[in-house]
Amino acid sequence: MGAEAASGEAWGDVTPDAARRLVIAAVEAFAERGYHATTTRDIAGRAGMSPAALYIHYKTKEELLYQISKVGHERSLAMLAEARDTEGTPAERLAAAVRAFVRWHAEYHTTGRIVQYELGALGPEHYREIVALRRQSEDAIRSIIKDGVTAGEFDVPEIPGTTLAVLSLCIDVARWFNPAGRRTPDEVGTLYADLVLRMVRQAD
Amino acid sequence: MGAEAASGEAWGDVTPDAARRLVIAAVEAFAERGYHATTTRDIAGRAGMSPAALYIHYKTKEELLYQISKVGHERSLAMLAEARDTEGTPAERLAAAVRAFVRWHAEYHTTGRIVQYELGALGPEHYREIVALRRQSEDAIRSIIKDGVTAGEFDVPEIPGTTLAVLSLCIDVARWFNPAGRRTPDEVGTLYADLVLRMVRQAD
Numbered sequence: 001m002g003a004e005a006a007s008g009e010a011w012g013d014v015t016p017d018a019a020r021r022l023v024i025a026a027v028e029a030f031a032e033r034g035y036h037a038t039t040t041r042d043i044a045g046r047a048g049m050s051p052a053a054l055y056i057h058y059k060t061k062e063e064l065l066y067q068i069s070k071v072g073h074e075r076s077l078a079m080l081a082e083a084r085d086t087e088g089t090p091a092e093r094l095a096a097a098v099r100a101f102v103r104w105h106a107e108y109h110t111t112g113r114i115v116q117y118e119l120g121a122l123g124p125e126h127y128r129e130i131v132a133l134r135r136q137s138e139d140a141i142r143s144i145i146k147d148g149v150t151a152g153e154f155d156v157p158e159i160p161g162t163t164l165a166v167l168s169l170c171i172d173v174a175r176w177f178n179p180a181g182r183r184t185p186d187e188v189g190t191l192y193a194d195l196v197l198r199m200v201r202q203a204d
Numbered sequence: 205m206g207a208e209a210a211s212g213e214a215w216g217d218v219t220p221d222a223a224r225r226l227v228i229a230a231v232e233a234f235a236e237r238g239y240h241a242t243t244t245r246d247i248a249g250r251a252g253m254s255p256a257a258l259y260i261h262y263k264t265k266e267e268l269l270y271q272i273s274k275v276g277h278e279r280s281l282a283m284l285a286e287a288r289d290t291e292g293t294p295a296e297r298l299a300a301a302v303r304a305f306v307r308w309h310a311e312y313h314t315t316g317r318i319v320q321y322e323l324g325a326l327g328p329e330h331y332r333e334i335v336a337l338r339r340q341s342e343d344a345i346r347s348i349i350k351d352g353v354t355a356g357e358f359d360v361p362e363i364p365g366t367t368l369a370v371l372s373l374c375i376d377v378a379r380w381f382n383p384a385g386r387r388t389p390d391e392v393g394t395l396y397a398d399l400v401l402r403m404v405r406q407a408d
Binding site: 033034035036037113116117157158161162164165168169171172173175176183191192194195198199200201203 | 237238239240241317320321361362365366368369372373375376377379380387395396398399402403404405407
């Protein structure tokens with residue numbers, strides 16, 4: 001978990017440095033004890049900063065959760081939109097989307113869990129903004145599936161329900177993934193892309 | 205959530221009455237604020253009891269979590285084992301297992317979330333016991349998939365990975381299911397059974 005949270009790659013967009021340290025500390029604290037049991041004092045302490053120094057960057061604990069959630073959701077949307085917009089058959093694009101989305105949820109499973117499980121703790125405005133990002137991610141997957149159905153390449157029971165199942169399968173990787181387990185993020189991505197393509201293929 | 209937690213059906217096995225009321229109060233409190241932010245005093249208060257009265261039934265907050273987790277996991281295992289042991293083709297049995305498991309995670313999504321997300325808060329001995337129940341649930345699904353592969357009815361990339369994906373898909377229903385949404389637990393169960401059968405079918 002430390003390795004994940006400390007990874008510069010995950011939080012590189014958060015500046016300045018002190019704000020990034022606070023985000024990393026918040027991810028660790030929320031993951032360990034849950035959002036509600038964590039105080040801004042805990043977070044500041046983990047980051048080696050005073051509560052007053054935290055307050056310069058984040059007025060509330062909720063702002064930290066929002067920052068974490070926003071970065072996570074924007075990252076997810078960017079990779080799904082890229083897969084949607086790339087060249088290739090619907091099957092190739094769906095496989096690319098699943099591989100990328102699964103890899104992210106495996107590599108950043110600690111962040112993924114917070115982002116997914118603490119949605120209800122966001123303030124109303126932040127919640128609406130995050131839900132809009134989630135809808136766009138859903139739209140990206142739905143549009144690839146729809147393209148496959150239109151092209152006669154996919155056969156699915158219903159497009160919205162299949163979209164929901166594909167996203168859910170990928171997201172839940174954050175819950176069960178264990179870096180000490182026998183599968184790497186890449187291997188899970190490849191397995192899941194295969195399983196999802198089986199789900200949507202024509203029975204011919 | 206109140207409707208779910210108060211349902212006699214879910215906690216009918218927990219006796220006496222006072223212990224059941226405490227379990228229901230704990231489910232509500234853990235769901236609202238997380239395990240770590242909840243105190244036994246909160247739980248007793250919700251159940252309309254004193255902390256001393258709670259202590260008669262549960263010595264610690266962890267004992268309440270264990271009780272909730274045990275009932276949830278035993279229920280899950282019972283329905284998966286029933287599907288495994290029933291008459292029928294592997295496809296029929298796999299569909300029955302998915303339908304039952306999904307329905308449970310939709311109907312009892314609040315309990316399902318606690319059971320799934322707070323595993324790490326169990327004491328070492330209780331954790332081992334719950335993990336053993338989870339392994340048995342996994343074995344039940346794996347054995348149905350294996351039967352289908354052996355019979356030449358199913359074709360899967362690999363049995364353990366497919367088992368993991370099927371369980372994960374069903375469990376994640378607890379995260380996203382919304383009783384005010386457009387799908388009933390039964391409808392999700394039917395959709396998911398269809399999607400899982402597509403995942404394992406022969407390409408012929």
